[in-house]
Amino acid sequence: MLFNLATVGLLPFALGAPLLEQRDGQTIPGKYLVVLKPGSVASRSPGILSNLANGAIANVHQDHTYSVGDFKGFAASLTDVQVEALKADSQVAYLEADGIAHTQVVSKKSTITQADAPWGLGRLSHRSKGTGTYLYDSSAGAGTCTYIIDSGVYAAHPEFEGRALLVKSYTGVNADDNGHGTHVAGTIGSKTFGVAKKTKIYAIKALDSGGSGSWSTIIAAIETVVTDSKSRSCPNGVVINMSLGGSKIQSVNDAVAAAVDEGLFFAVAAGNDGDNFSAYSPASEPKAFAVGASDIKDALAPFSNYGSTLGVIAPGVDVNSTWNDGAFNVISGTSMATPHVVGLAAYILGLSGPIGPAALKTQIQSLSTTGAIKLSTGASRARTPNKLAFNGISS
Structure with a gap:
């Protein structure tokens, strides 16, 4: 008109x-x-x-x-x-x-104490499924800082080796009283379950014990990440994990976009409604990197959101990682897929040195394994980029 x-x-x-x-x-x-x-x-x-x-x-x-x-x-x-x-x-x-924003987790199963690397790490470092060995360069994300906007982190967990810190809490509780944030942190950077085993982990607690928080608090947490990261030693770069989401809200998308413009890489959960991720925040923000979830059989998880501009797919079903009681837990969701990609981003920066968010997105997509995922039926799912996250170590 x-x-x-x-x-x-x-x-x-x-x-x-x-x-x-x-x-x-x-x-x-x-x-x-x-x-x-x-x-x-x-x-x-x-x-x-x-x-x-x-x-x-x-x-x-x-x-x-x-x-x-x-x-x-x-x-x-x-x-x-x-x-x-x-x-x-x-x-x-x-x-x-x-x-209200929520964590993007599907289910909680029994706490376990298995120390073996989860299947997702094996998948991340091989072109074919079914390998339990995780191969990675010894740099392992050294010189990077990872920020996690979530329910906090149990920083005293021995898996973090003193590399984790709760920077700020917006709930009045200076601990992870949910467990979700600690699980995410473990997939990113714990010594056994982490993709980038030398990255430094900084948690911003914006979600309460039920895994929920207001969008206004989420935006405040984004601003805290921008300001706090400038005071840290992160010579190889800064990456941010947002394993949370809700219906699309423009102000949250704009806040994420502004933070990306400051040079920060954001990977975000695509969502767990089996829907097009374009209707969700912060996943729908083009400057962020939306992540879908796959299972051990290389199928797109039935709960995973999808879409023609999805950034990448990563392991997100039955993922074993650290928990807020000092033990471990196995849970599922795009919340679990996203930290695989954030860990991969830190891993790449540890190898390459600092590069901008757009270039980092391109590199993750270029390294990915193409055509490995069964996308199931439906035109929208079929148009989802068939790219599975891969660290390039054995290509």
Whole structure:
């Protein structure tokens, strides 16, 4: 549809900031995310609220404020009247209802203490399935930092050899009271179960004991990663794991994109609904790297989301890794596939030295084993790139 510019100019109030709606997500009543236009007066001012809506929200309490590159904004409780006032302010890019993000795990099975490497590591280092030996270069991700936005990490687990640290908690609990984050960390960098056995692990706890957290907290965690990573020694680069998700929410995607623009690589879970991942966040953000899950028989897991622009597929069914009680656990989900890829990203950076996020995505896809995965039926699944993550060691 074409618009006459003169006509558009006569209708300034008809073109206010939109209130974006989530497709099916769980929203938090009265809580909103407000994203500002780059370069606006409010985005440059320490007193954001006093410069918005003619001062109508000056006394509103901000739950979080955000500044990641050009991504500026805040989270707050707002009345309907305040929402309308912000929608009419030309400095506001858009508003969204805050919502809930969840871990992307399918099931929890019995805790085990097996010290053998899981099947996923063997698959990651061989072109053919069925090999239990994990082959890897001795650099093993040295000189890299891995950030995990999740339920925290049990840093005292002997598998981490003192390389894990809980940087910040947004839940009031300075421990992994769920286990999911520790499991993810183990697949990335533990001595037995990890892909990159020398990477340093930094956890941001944004999810509670039930594995859930608000989107506003997730965005705050992303900003923490950007700022904290600048204070660490990571000469070969920084990678980020987000094994969480929910219905598509633009502000989360924009925050991830802004962090990628800062030079950080984000691998994210595609989701566990057996659906097209384009309807989910943060998986749908093009600058992130969405990961689907496969099983030990090289089939795309029935729960795994899919899509024509999926980044890569990795082992995500019956994955053995570290747990928050000092033992181990076997669980499944795209949450488990994603840390295989984040570990692989750290592993590649340990070998090559620092490269940008886009180049790292390309390298992971170029190394991948093509055509190995059974994608099952359905046109959308069939269009999913048939690329299984591979570390290149035995090619």
